[in-house]
Amino acid sequence: xxxxxxxxxxxxxxxxxxxxxxxxxxxxxxxxxxxxxxxxxxxxxxxxxxxxxxxxxxxxxxxxxxxxxxxxxxxxxxxxxxxxxxxxxxxxxxxxxxxxxxxxxxxxxxxxxxxxxxxxxxxxxxxxxxxxxxxxxxxxxxxxxxxxxxxxxxxxxxxxxxxxxxxxxxxxxxxxxxxxxxxxxxxxxxxxxxxxxxxxxxxxxxxxxxxxxxxxxxxxxxxxxxxxxxxxxxxxxxxxxxxxxxxxxxxxxxxxxxxxxxxxxxxxxxxxxxx
Amino acid sequence: xxxxxxxxxxxxxxxxxxxxxxxxxxxxxxxxxxxxxxxxxxxxxxxxxxxxxxxxxxxxxxxxxxxxxxxxxxxxxxxxxxxxxxxxxxxxxxxxxxxxxxxxx
Numbered sequence: 001x002x003x004x005x006x007x008x009x010x011x012x013x014x015x016x017x018x019x020x021x022x023x024x025x026x027x028x029x030x031x032x033x034x035x036x037x038x039x040x041x042x043x044x045x046x047x048x049x050x051x052x053x054x055x056x057x058x059x060x061x062x063x064x065x066x067x068x069x070x071x072x073x074x075x076x077x078x079x080x081x082x083x084x085x086x087x088x089x090x091x092x093x094x095x096x097x098x099x100x101x102x103x104x105x106x107x108x109x110x111x112x113x114x115x116x117x118x119x120x121x122x123x124x125x126x127x128x129x130x131x132x133x134x135x136x137x138x139x140x141x142x143x144x145x146x147x148x149x150x151x152x153x154x155x156x157x158x159x160x161x162x163x164x165x166x167x168x169x170x171x172x173x174x175x176x177x178x179x180x181x182x183x184x185x186x187x188x189x190x191x192x193x194x195x196x197x198x199x200x201x202x203x204x205x206x207x208x209x210x211x212x213x214x215x216x217x218x219x220x221x222x223x224x225x226x227x228x229x230x231x232x233x234x235x236x237x238x239x240x241x242x243x244x245x246x247x248x249x250x251x252x253x254x255x256x257x258x259x260x261x262x263x264x265x266x267x268x269x270x271x272x273x274x275x
Numbered sequence: 276x277x278x279x280x281x282x283x284x285x286x287x288x289x290x291x292x293x294x295x296x297x298x299x300x301x302x303x304x305x306x307x308x309x310x311x312x313x314x315x316x317x318x319x320x321x322x323x324x325x326x327x328x329x330x331x332x333x334x335x336x337x338x339x340x341x342x343x344x345x346x347x348x349x350x351x352x353x354x355x356x357x358x359x360x361x362x363x364x365x366x367x368x369x370x371x372x373x374x375x376x377x378x379x380x
Contacts, residue, residue, distance in 0.1 A: 037303065072317040072324070074347050111315055112303050146301050146317035 022049040023192040023222040024057070024126075025244045026135035026266050028119045029200050033141040033167040033270055038110035041141070044200050045119060046090045046099035050244060051221045053198035053207035056090050056097030060122030065102065070148030071113030079108050081117075091206040092198075099205065112144030116154050123256050132256040135246065137266040140166045153180055158251035160191075160233070160267040169271040171240045178231045179247045179265065185231025189247045193223040193235055196242035212241070240273045298322065302363035302371040304378045306354065312378055313351045316344055316363050316371075324348035327365045334358030 027050055030043045045065075047057045065085055070076040081104060090099035109115060117139045123132045138159060140150045153161050163176040179186040198207040215221050227233045227247070237243060244266060251263025302324075304314040316324035327344040331352060339359065344350050359375040
């Protein structure tokens with residue numbers, strides 16, 4: 001019995017080590033999320049490893065793409081954006097794959113307030129691990145400086161709710177958020193954090209080959225934090241740019257097509273240098 | 276001791292009063308393309324602009340029309356002929372001017 005247990009542990013340890021160093025991230029990108037005035041917004045959506053401009057992966061279609069808009073104390077309004085999605089070919093330095101672009105016209109995003117963009121992909125099958133992945137992703141933008149629902153849960157199966165304005169972060173700020181599953185806090189959730197060190201090229205639909213970061217060791221590529229007993233996460237932001245947070249396997253769905261499913265919650269924020 | 280409490284309360288009240296004035300009024304308008312213009316307003320702290328006085332003046336400063344922000348902090352009016360400006364008037368130091376020339380679809 002004991003021997004069997006030890007063997008099982010060893011196997012687990014080996015499997016854990018075999019996991020790739022860089023993390024999977026559903027990238028939901030638009031160049032500016034703190035906008036002075038309303039105007040069209042251009043998106044690129046790719047499932048990749050953003051810290052290393054790595055492998056791009058097939059997300060198995062799109063379930064939903066919408067924005068929850070709120071200005072001040074008004075009621076939040078849902079704006080469906082799925083029709084604006086167009087499939088594109090995305091090129092990273094060593095990997096090509098499918099992605100999406102979406103040009104949201106001004107009429108949908110002209111008003112001042114918060115826009116919580118939600119992208120819910122289909123399922124990606126990770127062959128090496130024999131599991132499915134689905135990363136439900138949020139990005140909050142603001143127009144004109146009137147805040148809205150940025151700190152409100154979007155009502156997703158799982159999500160990270162920011163507790164510091166996610167579009168108004170200075171470099172050096174401490175990011176704080178709460179990991180939720182079906183609206184309830186998740187204690188001890190493993191959250192991976194990556195920096196978008198290869199900026200997306202909107203024209204070429206590609207990530208730049210050159211990284212803006214020199215990583216001294218694999219451990220720095222994907223930083224890992226855990227939520228506390230109440231589901232809160234904190235992370236000091238060391239550099240201006242885009243930071244992605246992915247709470248792994250926190251969603252209520254754990255199986256898809258008879259295989260294990262990791263339903264993850266992703267949130268992107270942008271930090272700006274004080275000048 | 277009592278006096279200290281009183282002073283602290285006063286200080287707290289002052290601090291709160293200061294906060295209330297620390298918000299910035301914000302207003303933006305759009306040409307709806309059907310002969311009307313809609314303005315949306317609010318404050319940088321997210322508080323409602325419902326009931327805020329709105330006025331539209333011509334190039335010479337003559338008032339063309341007056342109104343108020345709706346419960347949704349919106350104000351729609353018929354687009355005037357010629358030059359005009361819109362004023363979101365939330366009291367002294369809290370006035371936003373939106374130039375008609377900047378109001379587009």
